[in-house]
Amino acid sequence: MGCEKGKQMNIIVCIKQVPDVAEVSWDPETGSLIRKGIPSIINPNDKNAIEAALQLREIDDGEVIVISMGPSQVEEALREALRMGVDRAIQLTAKQFAGSDTWATAYTLGLAVKKIGQYDLIICGKEAIDGMTAQVGPQLAEYLGIPQLAYAMDIELVANNVRVKEKLGDLDRLLEAPMPALITVEREAYQPRVAPMDTILEAYGKEIRVWKPDDLNGEVENFGLKGSPTKLRKVYTPKLIKGQVEMLEGGPEEVARK
Secondary structure, three states: OOOOOOOOEEEEEEEOEEEOOOOOEEEOOOOEEEOOOOOEEEOHHHHHHHHHHHHHHHHHOEEEEEEEEOOHHHHHHHHHHHHHOOOEEEEEOOHHHOOOOHHHHHHHHHHHHHHHOOOOEEEEEOOOOOOOOOOHHHHHHHHHOOOEEEEEEEEEEEOOEEEEEEEEOOEEEEEEEEOOEEEEEOOOOOOOOOOOHHHHHHHOOOOEEEEOHHHHOOOHHHOOHHHOOOOOOOOOOOOOOOOOOOOOOOOHHHHHHO
């Protein structure tokens, strides 16, 4: 089932450009990732979110808009999303956005969503591979005051509601909420398509809008590092502890006592 008859489905997908972790090395002195010369990719979980949005659009028509915040090279990720078949792309780029933690990122994305206006769903990947906090999606939903349905394996539209099958370890459950709503998608779901040639060619002719702080009508002190309440005290590689290993033999009760 889909949306109300005659109603188009408008979906916003939030993506992040991340370093290819297979190529990343670690600086033991500074405790930071060495990103120089490392290729960047769309966060793999976010490609699943794009695929989910495209499949929903195929059912109910409408528009898929992708948003990404980052430096100027984030255009590469947005262009790849356009090649997959999304309709529009918006880039949030400014030095004021640099150093954002999850809260400041959700705030900035939220302002962009409000500027876009009408939407039915926001879809995000479960988490980014360079942070793995899984916080931006829920924080964005909280900022916008809309329901959130996390860890979705399957998405179904039922009249003006959205229903998801949610994965919780060995447990699956069904959740339903009115739209607009925000969904985070599991990586096992909605495997990204190979971009067809016609959408690849169309992508080169599409404009990527660039929005800066002045375009978002937000509070400057809430952007970037200045607006990030999370402070990183220390990053380090745990020391490898070597010790003696003793194999215990016997039944469960006997081994447990030992």
